[in-house]
Amino acid sequence: MKIVTYNLNGIRARLPRLVEYLEEQKPDLLCLQEIKCADEVFPIDDLRAAGYDGHWHGQKGFNGVALLAPQGRDLSLRRVGLPGDPDDSHSRYIEGALDGIIVGSLYLPNGNPVGTEKFAYKLAWMDRLRAHAMELLAEEKPAVLAGDWNVIPTDSHDDVFSVRAMQHDALMQPESRAAFRTILHLGWTDAIRARHPEGAVYTFWDYTAGCWQRDAGFRIDHLLLSPQAADRLLDAGVDKDYRGREKASDHAPTWVSLED
DNA sequence: ATGCCTCGCACAGCGAGA
Numbered sequence: 001m002k003i004v005t006y007n008l009n010g011i012r013a014r015l016p017r018l019v020e021y022l023e024e025q026k027p028d029l030l031c032l033q034e035i036k037c038a039d040e041v042f043p044i045d046d047l048r049a050a051g052y053d054g055h056w057h058g059q060k061g062f063n064g065v066a067l068l069a070p071q072g073r074d075l076s077l078r079r080v081g082l083p084g085d086p087d088d089s090h091s092r093y094i095e096g097a098l099d100g101i102i103v104g105s106l107y108l109p110n111g112n113p114v115g116t117e118k119f120a121y122k123l124a125w126m127d128r129l130r131a132h133a134m135e136l137l138a139e140e141k142p143a144v145l146a147g148d149w150n151v152i153p154t155d156s157h158d159d160v161f162s163v164r165a166m167q168h169d170a171l172m173q174p175e176s177r178a179a180f181r182t183i184l185h186l187g188w189t190d191a192i193r194a195r196h197p198e199g200a201v202y203t204f205w206d207y208t209a210g211c212w213q214r215d216a217g218f219r220i221d222h223l224l225l226s227p228q229a230a231d232r233l234l235d236a237g238v239d240k241d242y243r244g245r246e247k248a249s250d251h252a253p254t255w256v257s258l259e260d
Numbered sequence: 261a262t263g264c265c266t267c268g269c270a271c272a273g274c275g276a277g278a
Contacts, residue, residue: 009277013266034267062268062275110276206278207277209264210264
């Protein structure tokens, strides 16, 4: 079972890339982020024509998350929105289940600039995610928390092309990393690092300054596995070549394969 | 120190991204 997380940076601008991905990779479950559209203009007809269906939680212009699975598969919707703050207006979390596996698609706040209310919002959102991640573990089922976590886990070149270039970014701050580690240490497994303990595995390359061409990327799209999911881990990786195609997102699809 | 590029919005540049 191939589960993919893909930050699209606009589902309408990326529709040819997305349909191509579905046809070429045939994922069992796709977690989307930054769809950047209101619910009523989500291009569900185009996705159904490509053989997929799903659930989405949109927002005009910004954010937005979704879950897709092949038509005919029983993808159920468990939750829209992250619990813990009824006043939070950002569409950043949606959760479903397929074949007994719980899957959350999350778009964690970027948090820049550091020292502003945006950074405080990021940390508060991460604390809400921690609480929900605990609730999920208590179910003792296979679960995957997949998405754009907007955290570069370490200073290693395996995670970031240049510490110096990124050191003041919200993705690299000790507080962001501590919150990420706190969630991991509840009992979640970082699927990419479980399968690739060493070596650069980047998931994002900025559009500017020729970052893609010189492989100046970093790792911020993560799939975290509950113990029951980690027991079934077969492989994980990044479908990197989609980043180099025409009208690409600045993120590459990142995936995990679980034993059926 | 800022722009680099790209998106959506709305139809001109601007906010946001990371």
